[in-house]
Amino acid sequence: MSETALIDLFAGAGGLTEGFLRNDYEFVSHVEMDLNAIRTLETRCLYHYLKRDGNSDDYSAYLMNEISRDELFEEHPEFNRDLYMNLELTEGNKNCVIEHIKSKVEVLGFESVEGIIGGPPCQAYSYAGRARKNMANDRRNYLYLIYLSFLKEFQPEFFVFENVPGMISAKEGLILSDFQEKVINLGYNLDVKIRDASDFGVPQRRKRLIVIGHRLEMDGEINFEKYRYRGTVWDLLSDLPPLEPGEGYDGPQRYAGKPAQPLKESGIRTDGDVLLHHQARNHNSRDREIYRRVIEAWESERRRLKYTELPPELRTHRNTSSFLDRYKVVAGDLPFSHTLVAHISKDGHYYIHPDRKQARSLTVREAARIQSFPDSYIFEGSRTSKYQQIGNAVPPLMSEGIARRIREILRGGL
Template identity: 25%
Template sequence: MLDLFAGCGGISLGFRAAGFRIDAAVELDPIAAQTHALNFHGHEAPEVLAQHARGRDITNVEPAEVTADLGLGDPERAFDVLVGGPPCQAYARVGRAKLREVADHPSAYKIDPRGNLYLRYLHYIRVTKPLAILIENVPDVLNYGGHNVMGEIAEVLEKDLGYRARYSLINSAFHGVPQMRDRVYLLAVHEEVDQEIKFPRATHHMILPSGYGGTRSVALRLVDMFEGGAFEEADHGTPDLPGPVTAAEAIGDLSPITLHLEGKAKKAAQRFDVPVAYPKRQGTLPTYAKLMRTWTGFEAPTDGPRDHVIRFLPRDTEIFRAMPNGAEYPAAHATAVRLYEERIRDLEQRGKARLTESEKTTIFRAMVPPYPIGSFPNRWWKLRSDFPVRTLMAHIGKDTYSHIHFDSMQARVISVREAARLQSFPDGFTFCGTMNPAYRQIGNAVPPLMAKRLAETIRDSLLRACNRTAMVRVPVAAE
């Protein structure tokens, strides 16, 4: 497998769990590239590991350069599967004509760099000729500047590059991830494989909150589901399936964090150099938590995770404590104002005199978040212990307010390890860098459990083709 726009390796981890070998990755962010290399090639010789850990810019590196650097030989024979999630910026100014041009002319992407990342992805497909393809992106890719990007990609794959392609809008909560994360996935197999494309059936069932329905309907506005197009409706299961994995099942077994309540927390950059032991527990672990500790090849460290660290936010501790579970920023702001008013009354009662307006303003600024209520209604959110969490985004590397821990006694945002758990990264998966880059890597990733479900469908299609036609590629190393 070759992973493009690989990030820290969410897709790679899912494919590895499904039995694939991760031979190469292309990732621009040097810290994410180091994370990917450490987790998937950390057992290799230092000079080989160093090659894998290099940040590579897909806009100026050719497939042949990647395979040459890693000793993988001819790029057309190096990979069976190509995966990735190219960003769709500027795509609306490119459109299907440019995609078709790339399919016919391998250097067309050099003529017009707008939307270059999708064009580069197609270029890699054209050169490497994989048997199967996975493309992942946000729901907006279905309605981006008047374009259904995935629909047009599917059209080019089928009409110009010899693939059968299907795409679907899938929420990861239906596949055992404790997170309501809508993403579009395109699966394609080469016509030589001669297999129908199947998306995984749901393993869990829930009714998504109303807001998700509105977002999905906007995204699907340009999708033609009724005339034999490439779109396939995702399976949402039936009520007899297990309910979704909850936040409590996902992170409730990790050690409480209270140093910030004891005045012992530091504002310095949080590094991952101190293990945090798992607490002693009565009874059995939730199934999900057990999986996170025992994932094959990424088993939990015996002394506990080293990235169970949080952001230092002293102004907001009491707000976090007093907010109701499931509350958003307007409730957080109202809670902060109430706490401020209580503080003013307490100070004036104890001081037997009214505070000046200047003194009140200073206290207000120290206690109440400054963001406009109408502009950031979803910026803060306190988790519900009995429900999956909302989508983890890359910007959790900046503030983490979108995921406040459900335990009011801890009064804090989620830790790096908790974010990883909610994204379905096992406890033995190591993130390079400090706290902020780790949060960003997690938020950018595809949930490994979701990737595993998709990888299993690709694996089964390829195995069926192998069994039918004995179409087996000899590994490059053996050649």
């Protein structure tokens, strides 16, 4: 066991956590309000625990539906499930949570908390969220103050705060400037920048605000070595079985073929992986016809079909002046997908599979791959919840690059 540990706030399904686990960081607590998300994270952390010990047979049995999740955890009572806190952080309970974590630091024998990672729910900061009624007074605008409470109490060597780019302009910039001022007063130097996940090998254009705080004396911003996914979206999806709407399984099934080289290089699929969560939604005939037209427009003209270009019999929305790109294909011939967000949990119209013959939206596994989640990553809960967990997550390859660079800096490799 190392002498220090991390705290994981607003942890979600573990996209940000994953990168730090891959860089051998240990955690003293994970806090997340969504039950399915914290169950997903707990399952993934058990995977890393078993992998470290060279004993992945039980996890493989769970992948293959040979044992239940309860049986998996019963086989490993030594795995500390008390570190996973399923609760909503509020001003009313934050002090209790802080005291609980402090007791865990002592009981587990850690000398200190080295870092805090996480990002509050982004709905209040996103441009779409701010357009809704009553969002201006949404309490989620001020969850950054709870994050600050943990920084003030534990005084870690570093922190990583992640959110949507819209946080920069939220409340006319007052929220971010207040956050920056308060953490500077706590003694942190800041690196504040919008970073694109595609610069970390993720097959997706996805911009996020990343705030890194540290106590080191160094000039300028933190530099990250950029590297890109070396294939296309088709390379990402080509080994998966083609599906008609409604076909496929959430449980284990066979791959359709060998992975393309870029997919292997990314680590998204490795030898011994099992295909899970590859089940297509049902779609009505009208939507499938729209999907085909959207795909055809991209394939033949490389352009996005506007909603107003559809024949009247295919239109069901009265709004013909905005959201004209409400149907969008994930372009198979490009190296990056457009940004995948949690709205995919509501419908798949904005994330259409590039194959005209299939004429369907992405499966959970396809969405997970676009986010760079490996095929060994199991998502718990309903299909709707799985889509939401994936759409809300930090791409693991992005978090891995951030964690690796922070580790280098803290070890003196500026």
